[in-house]
Amino acid sequence: MSDVNELPDDGLDDLLASQRRFYDLRAPDFADVTKLTDRKHRGLMPTTEVRAIVDDFAPRGDVLELACGSGGFTRDLLRHAHTLTAVDGSARMLELNRDIVGDPAVEYRHVDLFDWSPDRTYDAVFFGFWPLAGETHATPASKQTV
Numbered sequence: 001m002s003d004v005n006e007l008p009d010d011g012l013d014d015l016l017a018s019q020r021r022f023y024d025l026r027a028p029d030f031a032d033v034t035k036l037t038d039r040k041h042r043g044l045m046p047t048t049e050v051r052a053i054v055d056d057f058a059p060r061g062d063v064l065e066l067a068c069g070s071g072g073f074t075r076d077l078l079r080h081a082h083t084l085t086a087v088d089g090s091a092r093m094l095e096l097n098r099d100i101v102g103d104p105a106v107e108y109r110h111v112d113l114f115d116w117s118p119d120r121t122y123d124a125v126f127f128g129f130w131p132l133a134g135e136t137h138a139t140p141a142s143k144q145t146v
């Protein structure tokens with residue numbers, strides 16, 4: 001399999017940077033169903049569904065959450081994890097997560113997943129994605145080897 005760093009760029013770095021910027025700009029209204037949206041459908045995943053997904057996975061020990069966003073899954077991961085590290089490429093989304101989840105036990109890291117190598121191991125990794133209709137930026141297949 002090719003190393004992702006050896007693949008031709010083809011503007012992917014600009015595209016990925018635009019995704020991070022997109023979430024920085026969206027953060028103030030993200031997860032607030034009273035605010036105008038650029039999406040076809042409003043709303044968050046029902047909390048009972050989120051809980052069922054996380055409880056089914058039941059991650060124990062030191063858990064890493066990738067692209068935690070506003071915290072749709074973070075709070076429920078905390079119910080299982082011994083420690084939880086939540087990473088995201090948008091500083092503002094991390095701030096929002098901290099405000100919403102409000103638990104000092106979460107360690108937040110501002111990282112670009114395509115440039116980041118963890119400096120330790122974890123017992124479980126969770127990468128949730130609550131797909132909201134109207135999202136226009138699919139991750140390029142050639143960069144999906146993280």
Ligand SMILES: C[S@@+](CC[C@H](N)C(=O)[O-])C[C@H]1O[C@@H](n2cnc3c(N)ncnc32)[C@H](O)[C@@H]1O
Nearest residue numbers: 023067068069072088089090112113128129130
């Ligand atoms: C739709 S949100 C999903 C958040 C959460 N996982 C959920 O399902 O509710 C996508 C998140 O991915 C983050 N993200 C996008 N590109 C990233 C990158 N290159 N590195 C780290 N995070 C990134 C965004 O900042 C955003 O918070």
